[in-house]
Amino acid sequence: MHCHSCALVTSSGHLMGGGRGEEIDRAECVIRMNDAPTALGYGRDVGRRTSLRVIAHSSMQRVLRNRHELLNASQDTVFIFWGPSSYMRRDGKGLVYNNLRLMNQVLPKLKVYIISRQKMLQFDELFKRETGKDRRISNSWLSTGWFTMTIALELCDRINVYGMVPPSSPSPYHYYEPLGPEECAMYISHERDRRGSHHRFITEKRVFTSWARTFNIHFYQPDWEPPPLTP
Template identity: 55%
Template sequence: MGLRLVDKQGQQNQRMVIFGAVFLLTTLLILYSSNTGNDAVYTSFRVAAHRHALKVTDLKTWAGKEGYVPVRNKKNMNLHCHYCALVTSSSHVLGSRAGEEINSAECVIRMNDAPTSGYEADVGNRTTVRVVAHSSVFRVTRRPKEYLKGTGSNPIIIFWGPPNKIGKDAKGTLYRIIQKVSMTYNNLSCFTITPSKMKKFDSLFQKETGRDRQKSQSWLSTGWFTMVIAIEMCDNIKVYGMVPPNHCGSKSGSKKMPYHYYKPRGSDECLTYIQNESGRRGNHHRFITEKQVFARWAKLYNITYTHPKW
């Protein structure tokens, strides 16, 4: 009886030790998750994308410039720049005082309806190329002096979106607006992206992430299109305001920042990134996954990132 009692007590002690170890490990994991912010929330999509990423595509020979259709006349998209400044819409550019440096770049690339008026000290005021999504056409054409004239001699606007909305054969309102703008400003060159090249952008996303864009319910961002276009036309690219892919899981990412520098009361940047990255119902942008790809491209295409630097 005494031996059995001792044996039972030994088993109970062993169970208590195992339970204590499991409890301690669980507690440590919870503490680790809280210390790394929201990183765990969006890890699943990115890890899968990273593990299945295929061979990197050579974007210099990827599609060529024949994928751009002029809206007016028979112009060609033959712009080539040795040094480009790619200015994002992120609020991280505020306070950078990078305007003079951006203006000194050979070519300056901007996105959608990001303004320069009132923000010249931080983002400059020159625009060589503006990449505009179909969803931003109305906003851009509403203020033509701000977005369309530019300060360069021959500014370019590249419109991207579903071919049935902005394609040359489209009969909708968007294409008519683009045509009108192109005819109004003689020094402005407007292009739309061909349906075949739009498909290539989808296939590029799959090759670089291992994810089918449509099956994974992912929307490509204007940043995705702009980065690829910049790589096609620029030998060296300096990106202003883009955060690294792990930013929202770091201590610096805990500080709330507006998603757009010109909308101080707009949505929080990291909240927007994380909600889109982890979203499974409906279509979502995969901003963090895209930035992982951009980080790989940096080594291949002479891309540097500043404000913040990474």
Template identity: 50%
Template structure:
């Protein structure tokens, strides 16, 4: 019938578009095509921590307390590196979202000082208190997300869930990024890239929040496992996006699809990494596994 033929045609068209999108995402990405312009970005180290983070667990204040920090990313590049002992020796260790250490100690260590958690990962973290809360007495959790979800008195009960979990584990300090500071993070992205985050239909990544927080808290930052912005400019072997999820999507496909996405909410991972490359000499940031070379072009931003 005519209806059946129309349905078959629509199905074929959708399938073709999916295949086309997938193939495009597997092609190398020319990061030099990102035309970004920065305009007098603020000095992150001059931000006031006191009004940037709201204590969920009593009347506490987030203070800079580390000379040297390491950021342990969730990248599968960390597998088989035997970096665990070296990471454990760091003064302060920062992790992200629900990246576990149990079973991966050899490569990522087993100590945590700070953990930065996105609103979308709150439940995954709180569902496993033995892994993320009770194992690290004295650690600090910093939660970020839309103010209408993360603030006391909001219609969402996420703040109260975090508050109850914090009360159950008094040795763990918990903070949420204040609405004012969420605006600062957005403005920083606009100043560094010339792009409005909301108008470009994108979300800042947990990596963006983590890098800024690390600069606020630490004099020196060493980042393990983050690939440079030009990494996907060449065809790379497939690598799982997360070290703890061997079946997670390929990292370059994830980066390119997010960078090119124009509908819905995406992360501009490659754009953010270009900004990080420019921050490196300013804020004493180094990258390894893989190492970032000095030939990354950032003059276009």
């Protein structure tokens, strides 16, 4: 799979009211995450097409509940699932793998892939190289956004990211959950917490900002550019 231009659509509440749906759908490939919907009136702001959807193990059940929209076999959509290697075991004990096998029996036309253990280790090494932090020692759990952006770098010549902003203004964490947690508070709580494993959203977005100075990555809704590096 290769795309000259990609629209990477986040799940941020910042997307609402922007009317960027048609612009997003004009990209050669449209990449979405987890169970973020395009129906129910969201299409005007987030678009309606989906070429690739990256899904965390924790979102599997929500995707299955919304299978009539998200797993529509008539769409030419590729699905990539990721999770701990124990969830992907093929010996009958892998929870996500077992669900994917069942889903494939019901919907055999779906193009479904899982991220291998070897590839997961490569994502860990990339996180350590870019941040100087060992993911396990720092109790960090890579976000779906991290996997999606890294996959997009492999697939896309140009990446237009919609809704990904630093935590600077209040907005729902998910555009489809307006009464859910607030984005800024979610970022800060995960970044600061040292008990248990948490996403490091702010750290990850600092890396994305750095990548945008090297790779063909652009941010929209709101529109912004990475500040230049200080001498």
